[in-house]
Amino acid sequence: MLSTKFTPKTKLTKAEIDRKWWEVGDYFRRNSLWLLMYCTGCCAIELPPSMTSAYDMERLGMGPMATPRQADILLVSGYLSLKTLRRLIYTYEQMSEPKYVVALGSCPINGGIYHDSHAVINQLDQYVPVDVYVAGCMPNPESVLNGFVDLMEGIKNKTMNGWKRYHEHYEWYKENQKNSLGEVIVHDEFHQ
């Protein structure tokens, strides 16, 4: 209700004001999502048609971003080997909040055709929280874009809370990472 000089001003609590600012922020955020493409697997080949003039991701306000600290979405396209998962966890923890994870293809869901491999993990959401899955092997550009639209809807409806879950269940995620990876720290002889 608009306050005029005849009605008393409505007093909002701090939480209500915060919520309104978040809604304003979410409105702008969901209309300019920047992707960090972690092209781990073959689903990455679906991204050029999604980005270029055929499907034109830019009309949704989405674009590629080179650095994790400036990106909103971590796009995991395809299977994740143990080595890649270590780097992925580094990247995810470097991203500024709020951050969303979109997983393409069937491999992050249940391992896909690599379900019995010694080098490829089976379920991505055991290690980092995943907001949107796009199933398919590979998903076609329509379903990739549909996944992004779902993500935007979810941001609007405040259901994309993966980054909050990562804070709440940090120990659980760390324990899973440790069980599968041994240790998350990367030892690289060429950069040490």
Place this chain on the structure above:
Amino acid sequence: MTNSINNIEFVNELVAKTTKILKQEVIDNQQVAYEINTCDVHHLLSVLKTSGWKQLSYLSAVDWPEENKFEVVYILFNWEQPVYIQVRTKIDRENPVVDTITTVFPGAKYYEREAHEFFGIAFPGNPDYMKQLILEGWDDIPPLRKDFDPSAYSAKKFPSREYPQDYSVKDPENHTREKREARKVRGNALRTGGKKQ
């Protein structure tokens, strides 16, 4: 030398002159393989290197658990003659040790590290063959040995998703047959304009 048959004959002569061949295999007109004794590998590779096969394309191993042997394979490439040469040698599987060839081909350093990681073959002479290269923090037997079970490792190490309903296909021959036949009937019906035949 342009004729590839002549190329292979040339290689045959060269190798037979250099060392004792246990087995020879002509894979196609651009690839030829020789199985030789392990002690002759170093000599043969240095002779081939000076004769033009100066690039080591690959070094890897094959596991033969029935024979209880590892077969180490060196693939050499020549930029002048279109012939790949595979040099193969069999080593003991229980105690897999083969001397390094980094003195002939320095780039073999990383291939030897890879072979050590995936098969557990030791390469004395290469100072860091036991360093990790591809697998990080591996905690089981080398994964490309035939007695390694990748799906058991995967089940042990990586949690897999549980489904309330089993969607897997039990009978891959017939699982779509009913649908396929129904589709065929429908297609035939449409072909006659919906009239019954």
